[in-house]
Amino acid sequence: MTTPAMTLASPRRTPSIAFPLVLITLGIVFLLANAGYMTGLSWRQVAQLWPVLFVLLGVDLLIRPRSMLAAVVAEVAIIGAVLFYLVAAPGLTFGTNALSTGAFTSQESVVREGAGALSLTLAYGAGDLTLKGGSGDLVTVKSTREDIDLQRVGRSAASAVVDVRSVVPDMPFDGTARAWDVAVPSDIPVGMTLNLGAGDFDIDLSNVKLTHLTLNNGASDLRLALPKPSGNVPITISTGASSLDLSIPAGIEYSVRVTGAVNTVSGLQESSAYTSAVDRLTIVISSGASSITIH
Numbered sequence: 599m600t601t602p603a604m605t606l607a608s609p610r611r612t613p614s615i616a617f618p619l620v621l622i623t624l625g626i627v628f629l630l631a632n633a634g635y636m637t638g639l640s641w642r643q644v645a646q647l648w649p650v651l652f653v654l655l656g657v658d659l660l661i662r663p664r665s666m667l668a669a670v671v672a673e674v675a676i677i678g679a680v681l682f683y684l685v686a687a688p689g690l691t692f693g694t695n696a697l698s699t700g701a702f703t704s705q706e707s708v709v710r711e712g713a714g715a716l717s718l719t720l721a722y723g724a725g726d727l728t729l730k731g732g733s734g735d736l737v738t739v740k741s742t743r744e745d746i747d748l749q750r751v752g753r754s755a756a757s758a759v760v761d762v763r764s765v766v767p768d769m770p771f772d773g774t775a776r777a778w779d780v781a782v783p784s785d786i787p788v789g790m791t792l793n794l795g796a797g798d799f800d801i802d803l804s805n806v807k808l809t810h811l812t813l814n815n816g817a818s819d820l821r822l823a824l825p826k827p828s829g830n831v832p833i834t835i836s837t838g839a840s841s842l843d844l845s846i847p848a849g850i851e852y853s854v855r856v857t858g859a860v861n862t863v864s865g866l867q868e869s870s871a872y873t874s875a876v877d878r879l880t881i882v883i884s885s886g887a888s889s890i891t892i893h
Contacts, residue, residue: 615670616658620651623677624887650680702740702779706762708751710736713758715787715809721763723795725776731806733781736760740779782806794818796838804847815840826850827877839887846892851875854892858885865892 654673662669716736720729737760739746750761764778782788784805792801794815803811804823811833813822820837823845835842844865846852853868872878883890 614658614662615666616651616654616673619673619677620654623681626681647680647683650676701742701777703742704744704746705738705740706746706748707738708736708748708758708760710734710758710783711753712756713753713786714756715758715789716783717757717759717789718782719759719761719791719793720780721793722778723764724797725778725795726798727778727780727794728800728802729780729782729792730802731782731784731804733783735781736783737762738781742777745776746778804845813837821845824850824852824879827879829877831879833879833881835881835883835885837883837885837888840885840889842883842885842888842890844881844890844892846879850879851877852879852881854881854883854890856883856885856890858883858888860887861885861890862888863890863892865890867892 654676657672657676658669661672713736718737736758739762745764747763747765748760749763750759752759762780782790784807787807787809789809789811791812792814794813795818796816797818799815799818799820801813801821802823803825806825807828808825808831810831813834814836816838818837818840820840821843822835824833824847826847827850844854851869851872853872854863856863856867869875
């Protein structure tokens with residue numbers, strides 16, 4: 599007599615619910631923001647909540663194999679607390695902005711030495727940053743940390759190439775605030791490439807002779823004031839989930855083209871005489887899940 603072989607059924611694996619719940623939460627946040635219920639929302643504030651992803655993943659791995667219902671209840675409760683924080687306490691932050699008088703502890707400058715034009719590449723991670731014109735040098739950088747690294751200063755004929763970056767890791771865990779204050783000249787042509795991380799960025803180029811701007815940043819609150827152009831000035835912005843406030847001088851011809859998904863845009867995207875204008879701003883924004891205001 600032959601004994602039939604026994605086949606052990608493999609336990610049924612239940613799919614993770616953490617990722618779908620995160621997508622649902624982001625959708626709710628965007629919906630509430632568009633409906634005006636989260637007018638004080640800061641994308642930097644949202645980005646500061648990234649550790650919640652690890653909490654959700656840990657809860658999901660620990661509880662879901664034992665009880666799907668308990669995992670759903672626990673994860674919904676965590677997400678509910680996050681939504682309450684974003685809606686009911688928009689002014690609450692985990693840190694403070696150190697960008698105040700007397701807060702800067704280090705400074706680096708590059709002298710002109712006869713340079714009549716500047717090409718600046720600046721790499722900065724997470725934190726606060728202001729950038730403005732009016733510098734007597736080619737570039738001046740002040741910081742609340744000892745983190746300024748002048749990577750390269752090149753000169754040819756009457757122009758200069760300056761490469762500045764931060765030497766501090768993008769996500770410090772020491773609890774201290776971080777900020778840079780950057781100044782460039784207002785009286786010579788300046789081209790810029792800004793590679794920024796997540797944070798609060800105030801870039802005022804209203805009195806800078808801008809030739810071109812390439813700006814890459816992560817989740818942030820970004821305020822960008824543009825100058826009067828000379829010729830066609832290309833501006834390329836690539837950003838993540840951000841709040842972008844774009845200020846354009848009155849009477850200037852410009853075009854703003856936005857690509858990406860889940861973006862909200864308010865304000866006129868192209869002036870009436872942009873196509874035929876010689877002096878104009880040509881702005882291309884590649885963004886995901888951002889709020890863009892043009893004025």
